[in-house]
Amino acid sequence: MNQKIHFKDKRLHPIWQKVYSGDRLSSNDGRVLFQTNDIISLGKMAHFVQKSRSGDSVYFVLNQKIEPTNICVLSCKFCNFSVRKGDINAYEMSIDEMLGKLTPEIHEVHMTGGLHPDWKWDYYLRIIRDIKNKFPDLDIKAFTAVEIDYFHKKFKMPVGKILQQLKDAGLRTMPGGGAEVFSERVRRELFQQKIDSKTWLDIHRTAHKLGIASNATILYGHIETIDERLEHLIKLRNLQDETGGFFSFIPLAFQPGNTGIKPRERFTSAIDDLKMIAVSRLMLDNFPHIKAYWVMLTEEVASIALNFGADDIDGTVGGERIAHDAGASSSSSLAKEQIIKIIRDAGKIPVERDVFYNPINIYSDNVIGKIPYLNSVPFYENIERRQFRILPVTPRRMGVLSRQKQLDAGLFSLVDFFKQSDELEALDFCIATRDQVRSVLLFSNHGWNDLEGKTIGIVDDTATSVKLLEVLLKKKYGIKARLCRLNSSVNDYSNYDAVLLIGDEALHSRKFGAAGFEIVYDLASEWYLWKKLPFVFAIWAVKKTMQDDKKQELKNIINESLSRAEGNYSSVGKLHAKRINLTKEESAEYLAGFNFRVGAREKAAIAEFHELLVEIDKLECV
Ligand code: SF4
Structure with missing residues (x-):
């Protein structure tokens, strides 16, 4: 902004x-x-x-x-x-x-x-x-x-x-x-x-x-x-x-x-x-x-x-x-x-x-969902000044609102995009990792093979990361664990053998530690080492009924915003980074780890993940 x-x-x-710099x-x-x-x-x-x-x-x-x-x-x-x-x-x-x-x-x-x-x-x-x-x-x-x-x-x-x-x-x-x-x-x-x-x-x-x-x-x-x-x-x-x-x-x-x-x-x-x-x-x-x-x-x-x-x-x-x-x-x-x-x-x-x-x-038209995490900031720098209005909302909640036809567009969790592919049309922008992600993390007291039968707490916000975890557990490691949603008001993990955190909370816990856990697994790294592909966590999509000129305008302003952000990551998101106690350098390094445009490798990764989801027959929410 x-x-x-x-x-x-x-x-x-x-x-x-000071205000502008987040001081x-x-x-x-x-x-x-x-x-x-x-x-x-x-x-x-x-x-x-x-x-x-x-x-x-x-x-x-x-x-x-x-x-x-x-x-x-x-x-x-x-x-x-x-x-x-x-x-x-x-x-x-x-x-x-x-x-x-x-x-x-x-x-x-x-x-x-x-x-x-x-x-x-x-x-x-x-x-x-x-x-x-x-x-x-x-x-x-x-x-x-x-x-x-x-x-x-x-x-x-x-x-x-x-x-x-x-x-x-x-x-x-x-x-x-x-x-x-x-x-x-x-x-x-x-x-x-x-x-x-x-x-x-x-x-x-x-x-x-x-x-x-x-x-x-x-x-x-x-x-x-x-x-x-x-x-x-x-x-x-x-x-x-x-x-x-x-x-x-x-x-x-x-x-x-x-x-x-x-x-x-x-x-x-x-x-x-x-x-x-x-x-x-x-x-x-x-x-x-x-x-x-x-x-x-x-x-x-x-x-x-x-x-x-x-x-x-x-x-x-x-x-x-x-x-x-x-x-x-x-x-x-x-x-x-x-x-x-x-x-x-x-x-x-x-x-x-x-x-x-x-x-x-939501009582408005032209509403665009915004994942309220640092990694979505490069998309939104320009949008505020146009006809579209921005609603910050967690990935899982965005899927719910979209199903209720309350959003016109947004950066959807990939799993929600799969579920609503009849009604949503993908744009060419996404949040994809290159190898690691740093903000989708399993904090655990056990190695993967020891998670059999254990209880894993899942942060309430996630829609795609929890499915990635399921795929890794079932298809990569052959493990059955019990996944339970964490109560959104409590940060007490003492009843869990591991917890899955995402977004800013994961970034913060990675830097300062999540109480009680010794091992940290980066789920995108796990995927990359297994499939040699990036992982696509979220994808931009619009309602299929959106008029063409409006769709084009949205594409233009996302593109404009990204072009301005790319190569300028130490400045983009600095306000947001300060709020979660990351330095300018940490924030820049984090954002540079993503690919925000859908290319051939991202398409291959999306197809591969979809196939695995169908295999485990788990498109329903935990
Ligand atoms: S505690 Fe004080 S402010 Fe509250 S109801 Fe009693 S008199 Fe009124």
Whole structure:
């Protein structure tokens, strides 16, 4: 992606150099970003980072908020929601009432509420279990760190045990609320009974280690200073470096309401809201997503935020009370059509997602799937500026979306191309190895011949690599092993004799090691030593129904992009490489190991692999 920004505020120029090169921003940089009046340039910088991560996608989820009770033992100064037991406005929901709020169409329930003085531990577990039993496909995001800390103290159980029991009951992720601002000064003034930053961060660290991903928030626009906002962002960035367990960051604009902290009418300005979103995107270089929470921002500001660094707008949010009790002026829920319109008005692709950001439905034409790994970057440098819109999606998921006719073109996993050859037409571009691949790796504690009867964990993203592994096991080595998909939220491989990792995760593990494994097999090398052929992992294809002129345009821009990338690999992908801790040189060497055009040897390799797949009669997914 090439982008020129004409800065009015010259102090932004050196910061842009860093952003463009993928270098990390300092507190001083963050201070300048908050101070600047060059708001358009700030937005462009954040949008550049947003596009490099999420293409043109903006995610939303069909969700329902449940606040089981407003009775709370604390009385935080900024909270307009909580009441004491016996208060005329107090309410407590039964589990049946909670279940009554849910329908099979929604994908996520978001549950947070007051700290009830009397509810038993078993009641919380029953809430999760009963929801899971009645709606097995629904993802449950529940309990902030403040609630987890309350359970830990009230029920006298370690935080790890609390979280493990909730996870066993069906909890998938945790919301990011309760962080407020990581400043002791603010805490003492506004919420001194509430947990401090260390406790909040420790609870999320524990959750991440147990495979419970979470979000993070900041509550801004009350008495906090710019430096306190920055301190908050940097603490989160440090924890994300350590665990990688945060999905998204959500700046929450303070709603003064009747809190008395600020006059009712002194809500945050749209400029402050947009700055907060943009600076978050720029400072939190290791967070996959930044959310524009429309409930607090209003629909209008949220829509602009989608070009200021935010790639998620939350969801339909039925049943929200906390922000509205504090005076939020937005609607209390939005219909799916309204969300889609907000996203389209921002010039983006509305992508309905699940809790792990897997695309479920796409509401746009001319969408091209992009494998979100370093080795696909050379294809996409030019495409963004044309009529096509880019949706980053894992190889396996891309196959699913294509089968559902939700994609017009993409770099398809070879196995998915085989399966859909009636509907897809191949272009002359591919991801093929010369000999080794470096990013499709079997980490093992056993030599090939000792894998008989063993259990191999398979990363959830793969469609072709898992088939290559099967072919190698069955046809090259004559081995039968048990292949099991890994849970996408857990990096615990202790139950496996070997694991197959692909893409950036494999590159990272190759450099830094995958815990517990001594041997690393490169599957493309195994293939090359056996067949003396390259291996084709993915191939560009378009829908056969695509008009010829559009097809030709796509071919031209892929060709243009590749021609520019070839021989320039130390520059192409440097931003992406930094994100996965590869040096410029490592990235260049890696990309130079591929052939991106289909030639005679690639065609022979495709035919050979297809024949072997037919032989083992395994075109169905594991
Ligand atoms: S912010 Fe949360 S913990 Fe504090 S009073 Fe309100 S409901 Fe209770």
